[in-house]
Amino acid sequence: MKKVIKKIALLTSGGDAPGMNAAIRAVVRTAIFYKLEVVGIMRGYQGLIEGDFVPMESKSVSKIINLGGTILHTSRCPEFKDKEVRRKAIDGLKAAGIDALVVIGGDGSFRGANDIFKDFGFPVVGIPATIDNDIFGTDFTIGFDTAINTAMDAIDKIRDTAHSHDMVFFVEVMGRDAGFIALHTGIATGSEVTLIPEIQKDIDSLVDYLKIGRRKNKTSGIVVVAEGGHLGSAAEVAKQVKERIPSYEVRVTTLGHIQRGGSPSCSDRVLASIYGYESVCALLDGQSGVMIGRVHGSTVYTPFEDAISKHNAIDKSWYEITKILSV
Numbered sequence: 001m002k003k004v005i006k007k008i009a010l011l012t013s014g015g016d017a018p019g020m021n022a023a024i025r026a027v028v029r030t031a032i033f034y035k036l037e038v039v040g041i042m043r044g045y046q047g048l049i050e051g052d053f054v055p056m057e058s059k060s061v062s063k064i065i066n067l068g069g070t071i072l073h074t075s076r077c078p079e080f081k082d083k084e085v086r087r088k089a090i091d092g093l094k095a096a097g098i099d100a101l102v103v104i105g106g107d108g109s110f111r112g113a114n115d116i117f118k119d120f121g122f123p124v125v126g127i128p129a130t131i132d133n134d135i136f137g138t139d140f141t142i143g144f145d146t147a148i149n150t151a152m153d154a155i156d157k158i159r160d161t162a163h164s165h166d167m168v169f170f171v172e173v174m175g176r177d178a179g180f181i182a183l184h185t186g187i188a189t190g191s192e193v194t195l196i197p198e199i200q201k202d203i204d205s206l207v208d209y210l211k212i213g214r215r216k217n218k219t220s221g222i223v224v225v226a227e228g229g230h231l232g233s234a235a236e237v238a239k240q241v242k243e244r245i246p247s248y249e250v251r252v253t254t255l256g257h258i259q260r261g262g263s264p265s266c267s268d269r270v271l272a273s274i275y276g277y278e279s280v281c282a283l284l285d286g287q288s289g290v291m292i293g294r295v296h297g298s299t300v301y302t303p304f305e306d307a308i309s310k311h312n313a314i315d316k317s318w319y320e321i322t323k324i325l326s327v
Contacts, residue, residue, distance in 0.1 A: 002286035003100075003123060007037040009053065009093060010102040012070040013044035013077075013109035016260055017129040017143025019268035020070040023104050025061035026276020027127075032058055034284060039098060044105070045077035045112055049085060051092045065269055068146075068262045074105075080112050083119060090120045099123065100283045106130035106141075107308050110291060114304035117289035125282050126291040126304065127275045131260055134178035136310035137302025138293030142275065145267040147174070147259040148184045154255055155189040155222060162220040165249065168192075168210065168241070170223045172234035172254040179314055181259070182226035186322045192221040194322045195237065197228045198314050206231070207244045213326075274299070 010027050012020050024040070031038045040060070042052040054060075064071055079085050093101065100123035103113040113124045128135040131147035151173050162169045171191075175181040179196025186194030192213055195201060206223075213221060225234040238250045264272070271294070278292045278299050290301040 005036065005099045005123070005283055007039065007098050008100045008102060008280070008283060009039040009041050009098045010072070010104065011041035011044050011048060012072045012074045012129070013103060013105035013112065014074060015106065015130060016069050016074055017131050017141070018068045018146035018260070018262055018264035019142035019272040020104055020129050021061075021064040021067045022264060022269045022272035023127050023129060023142060023276040024070065024072060025065055026273040027102050027279055028056050028061045029058055030277045030280040034280065036280070039096065040072050043073045043075045044109070045080040045089070046075045048089045048092070049077070049080065051096070053096055066263050068264060077112075083115075086112075086115055086119060090116065090122055093122065100125075100288075102127065102279045102283070104129050104142075106132070107135055110304050110308050114289065114308060117304065123283055123288040125279045125287060126307070127272075127279050128291055128293060128307075129272070131174060131181065132176050132178050133180040134176065134311050135291070135293075135307060136312055137291050137295070137300065137307045139295055140271060142268055142272045143260070143264070144180065145271075146262060146265045148181055148188070149265055150259050150262055151181060151185040151255055152188045154253075154258065155185060155191070155224070158253055159189065159220075159222055162222060162251075166219040167249045167251050168221040168223065170225055170234040170238040170241075170250065170252045172225045172227055172252070174255070174259050175226045175228065177228040178311065179226045180312070182224050183314055183318055183322070186224040187318065187325070189222060189224070190325065191224045191322065192218065192326050193223040194319070195223065195229045195231060196226045196314070196319065197230065199316070199319050200230050203231060203237070203240045203244070206237070207241055210241065210248075211245065
Protein backbone atom coordinates (compact mmCIF):
# COMPACT_ATOMS: atom_id res chain seq x y z
CA MET A 1 0.00 0.00 0.00
CA LYS A 2 1.39 3.38 -1.06
CA LYS A 3 2.21 5.68 1.85
CA VAL A 4 0.43 9.02 1.93
CA ILE A 5 2.98 11.83 1.65
CA LYS A 6 2.04 15.15 3.18
CA LYS A 7 5.37 16.59 4.29
CA ILE A 8 8.85 16.11 2.83
CA ALA A 9 12.35 17.17 3.81
CA LEU A 10 15.42 17.69 1.68
CA LEU A 11 19.14 17.98 2.33
CA THR A 12 22.38 18.46 0.42
CA SER A 13 25.32 16.30 1.40
CA GLY A 14 28.98 15.73 0.54
CA GLY A 15 30.87 18.02 -1.82
CA ASP A 16 28.93 20.98 -3.21
CA ALA A 17 28.21 21.16 -6.93
CA PRO A 18 26.91 24.00 -9.12
CA GLY A 19 23.19 23.43 -9.63
CA MET A 20 22.37 22.16 -6.15
CA ASN A 21 20.39 25.33 -5.49
CA ALA A 22 18.44 24.86 -8.69
CA ALA A 23 17.54 21.35 -7.50
CA ILE A 24 16.50 22.67 -4.08
CA ARG A 25 14.28 25.26 -5.77
CA ALA A 26 12.65 22.62 -7.97
CA VAL A 27 11.96 20.26 -5.06
CA VAL A 28 10.42 23.00 -2.94
CA ARG A 29 8.22 24.47 -5.65
CA THR A 30 7.08 21.10 -7.01
CA ALA A 31 6.17 20.01 -3.48
CA ILE A 32 4.20 23.23 -2.95
CA PHE A 33 2.42 22.74 -6.28
CA TYR A 34 1.24 19.34 -5.06
CA LYS A 35 0.09 20.82 -1.72
CA LEU A 36 2.93 19.32 0.35
CA GLU A 37 4.77 20.92 3.25
CA VAL A 38 8.52 21.23 2.76
CA VAL A 39 11.37 21.37 5.27
CA GLY A 40 15.01 22.08 4.51
CA ILE A 41 17.65 20.29 6.57
CA MET A 42 20.76 22.35 7.21
CA ARG A 43 24.30 20.89 6.88
CA GLY A 44 23.37 17.53 5.42
CA TYR A 45 23.27 14.45 7.64
CA GLN A 46 24.80 16.41 10.51
CA GLY A 47 21.78 18.68 10.53
CA LEU A 48 19.51 15.65 10.21
CA ILE A 49 21.00 14.16 13.37
CA GLU A 50 20.70 17.46 15.23
CA GLY A 51 17.19 18.26 13.98
CA ASP A 52 18.29 21.46 12.28
CA PHE A 53 15.10 21.85 10.23
CA VAL A 54 13.93 25.00 8.44
CA PRO A 55 10.39 25.38 6.99
CA MET A 56 10.57 26.31 3.32
CA GLU A 57 8.13 28.29 1.20
CA SER A 58 8.18 29.42 -2.41
CA LYS A 59 9.91 32.67 -1.46
CA SER A 60 12.59 30.65 0.41
CA VAL A 61 14.01 29.63 -2.97
CA SER A 62 13.55 32.89 -4.86
CA LYS A 63 16.58 34.11 -6.80
CA ILE A 64 18.75 31.05 -6.05
CA ILE A 65 18.65 29.21 -9.39
CA ASN A 66 21.76 31.07 -10.55
CA LEU A 67 23.76 30.62 -7.34
CA GLY A 68 26.58 28.14 -6.86
CA GLY A 69 27.04 26.16 -3.66
CA THR A 70 24.00 25.24 -1.58
CA ILE A 71 21.80 27.46 0.57
CA LEU A 72 21.20 24.47 2.85
CA HIS A 73 24.95 24.09 3.36
CA THR A 74 26.62 20.69 3.46
CA SER A 75 29.01 18.66 5.56
CA ARG A 76 30.73 15.30 5.92
CA CYS A 77 29.17 13.19 8.66
CA PRO A 78 31.08 9.95 9.38
CA GLU A 79 29.01 9.26 12.51
CA PHE A 80 25.99 8.63 10.29
CA LYS A 81 27.50 5.19 9.60
CA ASP A 82 26.35 4.19 13.10
CA LYS A 83 22.89 2.59 12.96
CA GLU A 84 21.85 4.02 16.30
CA VAL A 85 22.74 7.50 15.10
CA ARG A 86 20.60 6.90 12.02
CA ARG A 87 17.77 5.67 14.23
CA LYS A 88 17.92 8.93 16.18
CA ALA A 89 17.77 10.86 12.90
CA ILE A 90 14.72 8.94 11.68
CA ASP A 91 12.99 9.42 15.02
CA GLY A 92 13.59 13.14 14.61
CA LEU A 93 12.04 13.14 11.14
CA LYS A 94 8.98 11.29 12.35
CA ALA A 95 8.60 13.55 15.37
CA ALA A 96 8.57 16.52 12.99
CA GLY A 97 5.79 14.88 10.96
CA ILE A 98 8.05 14.36 7.94
CA ASP A 99 6.94 11.53 5.65
CA ALA A 100 9.76 11.36 3.10
CA LEU A 101 13.26 12.64 2.33
CA VAL A 102 15.09 13.90 -0.75
CA VAL A 103 18.89 13.60 -0.64
CA ILE A 104 20.95 15.69 -3.08
CA GLY A 105 24.57 14.54 -3.37
CA GLY A 106 26.98 11.87 -4.59
CA ASP A 107 27.61 8.22 -3.88
CA GLY A 108 28.64 8.81 -0.26
CA SER A 109 25.38 10.65 0.33
CA PHE A 110 23.47 7.81 -1.29
CA ARG A 111 25.10 5.28 1.02
CA GLY A 112 23.51 7.11 3.92
CA ALA A 113 20.20 7.32 2.08
CA ASN A 114 20.34 3.61 1.29
CA ASP A 115 20.97 2.79 4.94
CA ILE A 116 17.92 4.84 5.94
CA PHE A 117 15.80 3.00 3.43
CA LYS A 118 17.09 -0.50 4.26
CA ASP A 119 17.17 -0.17 8.04
CA PHE A 120 13.92 1.68 8.65
CA GLY A 121 11.92 1.58 5.41
CA PHE A 122 11.76 5.37 5.43
CA PRO A 123 10.80 6.79 1.99
CA VAL A 124 13.83 8.45 0.41
CA VAL A 125 14.94 9.30 -3.12
CA GLY A 126 18.26 10.73 -4.35
CA ILE A 127 19.31 13.40 -6.81
CA PRO A 128 22.83 12.93 -8.24
CA ALA A 129 24.92 16.07 -7.74
CA THR A 130 28.69 15.83 -8.13
CA ILE A 131 31.12 17.43 -10.56
CA ASP A 132 32.85 14.05 -11.01
CA ASN A 133 30.00 12.58 -13.12
CA ASP A 134 30.86 9.10 -11.83
CA ILE A 135 27.45 8.07 -10.47
CA PHE A 136 25.98 4.96 -12.06
CA GLY A 137 22.43 5.30 -13.36
CA THR A 138 22.58 8.64 -15.13
CA ASP A 139 24.35 10.09 -18.14
CA PHE A 140 25.12 13.34 -16.34
CA THR A 141 25.21 14.54 -12.75
CA ILE A 142 24.40 18.04 -11.55
CA GLY A 143 27.53 20.20 -11.58
CA PHE A 144 29.54 18.33 -14.18
CA ASP A 145 28.76 20.64 -17.10
CA THR A 146 29.64 23.75 -15.10
CA ALA A 147 32.87 22.16 -13.88
CA ILE A 148 34.12 21.24 -17.34
CA ASN A 149 33.29 24.69 -18.66
CA THR A 150 35.17 26.27 -15.76
CA ALA A 151 38.17 24.03 -16.42
CA MET A 152 38.03 24.68 -20.15
CA ASP A 153 37.99 28.44 -19.64
CA ALA A 154 40.97 28.23 -17.27
CA ILE A 155 43.01 26.01 -19.60
CA ASP A 156 42.29 28.29 -22.57
CA LYS A 157 43.85 31.15 -20.60
CA ILE A 158 46.79 29.00 -19.51
CA ARG A 159 47.49 28.06 -23.13
CA ASP A 160 47.99 31.73 -24.00
CA THR A 161 50.85 31.92 -21.51
CA ALA A 162 52.22 28.52 -22.49
CA HIS A 163 52.41 29.61 -26.12
CA SER A 164 53.91 33.00 -25.32
CA HIS A 165 56.72 31.51 -23.22
CA ASP A 166 57.27 28.17 -25.00
CA MET A 167 56.26 26.24 -21.86
CA VAL A 168 54.62 22.93 -21.12
CA PHE A 169 51.89 23.32 -18.53
CA PHE A 170 50.69 20.39 -16.45
CA VAL A 171 47.14 21.24 -15.40
CA GLU A 172 45.48 19.14 -12.71
CA VAL A 173 41.71 18.86 -12.73
CA MET A 174 39.38 17.26 -10.20
CA GLY A 175 37.41 14.05 -10.59
CA ARG A 176 38.50 11.90 -7.65
CA ASP A 177 39.11 8.50 -9.29
CA ALA A 178 37.20 9.22 -12.51
CA GLY A 179 38.54 10.85 -15.66
CA PHE A 180 35.39 12.50 -17.01
CA ILE A 181 36.46 16.11 -16.33
CA ALA A 182 39.96 15.53 -17.69
CA LEU A 183 38.72 13.73 -20.79
CA HIS A 184 36.12 16.34 -21.71
CA THR A 185 38.41 19.30 -21.07
CA GLY A 186 41.31 17.57 -22.81
CA ILE A 187 39.27 17.29 -25.99
CA ALA A 188 37.72 20.75 -25.66
CA THR A 189 41.05 22.53 -25.15
CA GLY A 190 43.11 20.52 -27.62
CA SER A 191 45.54 19.32 -24.98
CA GLU A 192 48.67 17.56 -26.18
CA VAL A 193 48.24 14.80 -23.58
CA THR A 194 45.40 13.81 -21.26
CA LEU A 195 46.11 11.53 -18.30
CA ILE A 196 43.15 9.77 -16.68
CA PRO A 197 42.90 7.04 -14.03
CA GLU A 198 41.11 4.64 -16.37
CA ILE A 199 44.02 4.43 -18.84
CA GLN A 200 47.50 3.48 -17.66
CA LYS A 201 50.38 5.40 -19.19
CA ASP A 202 54.03 5.16 -18.20
CA ILE A 203 56.29 8.16 -17.85
CA ASP A 204 58.65 7.09 -20.62
CA SER A 205 55.90 6.92 -23.24
CA LEU A 206 54.68 10.34 -22.12
CA VAL A 207 58.18 11.80 -22.48
CA ASP A 208 58.61 10.22 -25.90
CA TYR A 209 55.31 11.68 -27.03
CA LEU A 210 56.25 15.17 -25.88
CA LYS A 211 59.60 14.87 -27.68
CA ILE A 212 57.81 13.94 -30.90
CA GLY A 213 55.70 17.06 -30.50
CA ARG A 214 58.81 19.21 -30.22
CA ARG A 215 60.19 17.64 -33.39
CA LYS A 216 57.00 18.77 -35.08
CA ASN A 217 57.76 22.32 -33.94
CA LYS A 218 55.30 22.32 -31.07
CA THR A 219 57.09 24.74 -28.79
CA SER A 220 54.48 24.68 -26.04
CA GLY A 221 51.95 22.26 -24.70
CA ILE A 222 49.17 21.43 -22.28
CA VAL A 223 49.05 18.18 -20.33
CA VAL A 224 45.74 17.68 -18.56
CA VAL A 225 46.16 15.48 -15.48
CA ALA A 226 43.21 13.95 -13.65
CA GLU A 227 43.67 13.65 -9.90
CA GLY A 228 43.95 10.04 -8.84
CA GLY A 229 45.94 9.05 -11.92
CA HIS A 230 48.60 6.31 -12.06
CA LEU A 231 51.51 8.72 -12.48
CA GLY A 232 50.55 10.87 -9.50
CA SER A 233 49.64 14.53 -9.26
CA ALA A 234 50.38 17.11 -11.94
CA ALA A 235 53.34 18.29 -9.87
CA GLU A 236 54.75 14.76 -9.68
CA VAL A 237 54.31 14.18 -13.40
CA ALA A 238 55.91 17.53 -14.25
CA LYS A 239 58.89 16.73 -12.02
CA GLN A 240 59.46 13.40 -13.74
CA VAL A 241 59.26 14.99 -17.19
CA LYS A 242 61.67 17.76 -16.21
CA GLU A 243 64.17 15.18 -14.92
CA ARG A 244 64.11 13.41 -18.29
CA ILE A 245 63.99 16.55 -20.46
CA PRO A 246 65.91 19.27 -18.55
CA SER A 247 65.58 21.71 -21.44
CA TYR A 248 61.80 21.91 -21.08
CA GLU A 249 60.27 24.86 -19.27
CA VAL A 250 57.49 23.26 -17.25
CA ARG A 251 54.85 24.79 -15.04
CA VAL A 252 52.10 23.29 -12.88
CA THR A 253 48.60 24.60 -12.27
CA THR A 254 46.13 22.86 -10.00
CA LEU A 255 42.62 24.15 -10.69
CA GLY A 256 41.23 22.69 -7.47
CA HIS A 257 37.99 23.88 -5.96
CA ILE A 258 37.45 26.60 -8.54
CA GLN A 259 35.75 23.80 -10.49
CA ARG A 260 33.14 23.31 -7.77
CA GLY A 261 32.06 26.92 -7.48
CA GLY A 262 30.41 29.55 -9.61
CA SER A 263 27.06 30.08 -11.25
CA PRO A 264 25.72 26.85 -12.80
CA SER A 265 25.53 26.55 -16.57
CA CYS A 266 22.23 26.44 -18.44
CA SER A 267 22.54 22.66 -18.80
CA ASP A 268 23.07 22.18 -15.07
CA ARG A 269 20.15 24.45 -14.19
CA VAL A 270 17.82 22.56 -16.51
CA LEU A 271 19.05 19.15 -15.35
CA ALA A 272 18.74 20.09 -11.68
CA SER A 273 15.23 21.45 -12.23
CA ILE A 274 14.14 18.23 -13.92
CA TYR A 275 15.68 16.09 -11.18
CA GLY A 276 14.03 18.16 -8.46
CA TYR A 277 10.62 17.89 -10.09
CA GLU A 278 11.01 14.16 -10.76
CA SER A 279 12.11 13.43 -7.18
CA VAL A 280 8.86 14.74 -5.73
CA CYS A 281 6.82 12.93 -8.39
CA ALA A 282 8.68 9.71 -7.58
CA LEU A 283 7.83 9.95 -3.88
CA LEU A 284 4.18 10.67 -4.62
CA ASP A 285 4.17 7.64 -6.93
CA GLY A 286 5.41 5.42 -4.11
CA GLN A 287 9.02 5.13 -5.27
CA SER A 288 11.71 4.83 -2.60
CA GLY A 289 15.30 3.70 -2.22
CA VAL A 290 16.10 4.99 -5.70
CA MET A 291 18.13 7.70 -7.40
CA ILE A 292 16.62 9.88 -10.11
CA GLY A 293 18.65 9.86 -13.32
CA ARG A 294 18.50 10.65 -17.01
CA VAL A 295 19.67 8.06 -19.54
CA HIS A 296 19.41 8.75 -23.27
CA GLY A 297 17.00 11.60 -22.58
CA SER A 298 14.58 9.65 -20.40
CA THR A 299 14.06 9.71 -16.64
CA VAL A 300 15.03 6.48 -14.90
CA TYR A 301 15.02 5.20 -11.33
CA THR A 302 18.17 3.38 -10.19
CA PRO A 303 18.17 1.51 -6.87
CA PHE A 304 20.64 2.99 -4.40
CA GLU A 305 22.31 -0.43 -4.19
CA ASP A 306 23.31 -0.14 -7.86
CA ALA A 307 24.15 3.57 -7.72
CA ILE A 308 26.64 3.04 -4.88
CA SER A 309 28.17 -0.26 -6.03
CA LYS A 310 28.79 0.63 -9.68
CA HIS A 311 30.40 3.54 -11.47
CA ASN A 312 29.86 5.29 -14.74
CA ALA A 313 32.47 4.15 -17.24
CA ILE A 314 34.18 6.54 -19.61
CA ASP A 315 33.97 5.90 -23.34
CA LYS A 316 37.55 4.80 -24.04
CA SER A 317 37.16 5.67 -27.71
CA TRP A 318 37.15 9.30 -26.56
CA TYR A 319 40.64 8.79 -25.20
CA GLU A 320 41.74 7.67 -28.66
CA ILE A 321 40.19 10.84 -30.03
CA THR A 322 42.35 12.97 -27.74
CA LYS A 323 45.46 11.27 -29.10
CA ILE A 324 44.41 11.51 -32.74
CA LEU A 325 43.52 15.19 -32.52
CA SER A 326 46.78 16.09 -30.78
CA VAL A 327 49.11 14.94 -33.56
